[in-house]
Amino acid sequence: MSMAQTRIFDRRSLLVVLALLLFAGFSGVTLLGYFASYRQIHAAIVETELPLTSSNVYSEIQKDLVRPILISSAMAQDTFLRDWVLRGEGDVDEIARYLMEIRRHYGAFSSFFVSEKTGNYYTGKGILKRIQADEPRDAWYYRVRGMKDAYEINVDVDMANADALTIFINYRVFDYDGRYLGAAGVGLTADAVSRLIEDYQQRFQRTIYFADAHGRVIQLRGGRDGLGQDLRAVDGLGPLVDGILAARSGARQFEAGGDSHVLHFNYLPELKWYLFVEQNESTSLAKLRHTMWINLAISLVVTLVVLWCASLALGHYQSRIEEMASTDKLTGLLNRHAFEILAAKLLAEHRREPRPFCVLLVDIDHFKSINDSHGHTAGDAVLEAVARTLQGRLRTSDLAVRWGGEEFLLLLKGCHEKEARFMAEALRAAVAAAPVMAGGQAIPVSASIGLACHADAESIESLINRADKALYAAKQGGRNCVAS
Structure with missing residues (x-):
């Protein structure tokens, strides 16, 4: 079984973590920017824009109303x-x-x-x-x-x-x-003042109106509807009116109709009226919120692109790294470290869905003599040839591992003992039937095989120990045979 078919490391978890980190980072920066901008806009509305509008309106009204007051005063005297x-x-x-x-x-x-x-x-x-x-x-x-x-x-x-x-x-x-x-x-x-109010409302998108000392609206044109309407009956604003009339100037914030409103008020002693300049803060922040959602959408797209690129890169390098970390360089089979990881997965699967499996321990007979007689290069050639023979006759679901030295471990999934013995005999015969050419010489090769099948609740270590004892019995039985 190849590493592409059985992954030692599942990169999906890494991609999920990477996605969360990226999107959290992008979202955090976007939200921090949004709230910083919100605070600046809110401060500008409360501290600068509304007071300036109120001051401008008052100055214009003074030009239209203070002079008639002086005229009336002169008439009275x-x-x-x-x-x-x-x-x-x-x-x-x-x-x-x-x-x-x-x-x-x-x-x-x-x-x-x-x-x-x-x-x-x-x-x-x-x-x-x-x-x-x-x-x-x-x-x-x-x-x-x-x-x-x-x-x-x-x-x-x-x-x-x-x-x-x-x-x-x-x-x-x-x-x-x-x-x-x-x-x-x-x-x-009232047309002059009305035109002034309409002009300011259209230009600055604010609601401008007057109220008397009792909190009743003095309606000219625009502003809040209803001549004589009591501000105490206005949704959201009502509970604040008495405090506003007592304070005479300042700013308040209230919720109405699902929107946040900022109100600046100022008492005009010459007119004995209160001037109210009100702005729907939610409307003012609509563009900012729109920009925030666009930034979040861009962040999501960038995150997906980065994840796609990371997935490609991880897929490419993971295969290479896993191959280097989990395979034996000489034979190309899995090494013991990779087997330990895959065996743990196998046992977890077995607990969820019990299925039989067996282990074969394969040992090349007289391998030390081959090394001594033909040299280590010939020994390496024998190891490679036996590994190819074993790998080539296994099913795609099986695992082939170089266990150490001249020993190989084969894990046969979904296999009962009878079928496992049949496969072991076939593998033994295939090895014996394929002498290895090295240095111009045909080197005869044979292998002894120990067989053990998994018993319920048995650990992998115990299973391999039983296979090792069976291998020892095969060697004691004359080699080039299968024992269980």
Whole structure:
């Protein structure tokens, strides 16, 4: 039996270990890179990108809203307005011209004054209406009348301009003795702020919105849906809202809809609003995850290519190395070391599936005399010839081993004693019938053979010892015979 048919070393285990090491190495490097990049991106979002977006939005809003606040403040302190009210609000055209001039001069979308005494709602066109406590659309005035702050910013529809969504600055007006006279101010269209928010959302793929001090969303355009929506009802964000309103600025992270969101918030004292800039971190990391999966796929392909190359190389060199390590250089038969490994495998197979097998110990008769008479070269030729004869008459499942000196061991698988004796006699006869030519001379050769068949639970050593005793009996019986 050749070594290609019975491997001493199974390279599959080595290839499996190599595959695991390679893929673990590639995967480890890829995952380390992914998590390092994740930390950098997360830090950039929290520490740089969201705060910078918030700052930019705030700066733009200041340009649009702080100026109207100053205008409304000036109206509340204007002596003309206060004197006109104190005179009894007699000439409506005067207040209409005043409000129209405020609107034209400062470019406001609307300007107004609501009198506490008469309840008249004045605009640049005169009296728009009379406010009433039971009218829901007039609730803003009664809220302003009862508040402690000097002004509020309110997003509402403008009744004087076809209910256009407007940002109103509602300033409280007092006379010279501190008595409440009403509310004055200007309004500007929400389109400018809305366009700003939309532009930033599209450019940076972030959600931008405002909320009042109670956590209700002030919806302009884009951002979170629902004017007046309570942020406490928002999935994932709700439990954080009270802490956000108390902290006034900072960053938070929450999970919603299976995604991770990073939120930066900042209180805007001029507007009395909170500015929220929110980014879906999972979406931001999608490209990074895609790259990670590509790298893992490449790693797998590289691992398979390396394994294929390693398998070819191992297959080539394993055969050569095993042949060198397991065969006898002179005869080409297995050596004792190889036999010990294969015998252990044979016994393991026998325990799983019992099958008979026998051992033949073959000894060349008078080999010392051949060496002494014809020289060691002739002795080597005899060993090679006998090895070829034995190997050539064995089955592919059998093993032929140079046991030492002029002795050979033959292991016959799936063979009972009767069949083993028949094969032993045939081998003995074949050796005797083939004299060896060496130095121009035909050297007659014969062999004695000891036979032993495996008994249940018997060790290989015990089996070989019985074969050796049988060989000794064959030699004592006149040589060139088979004994068991």
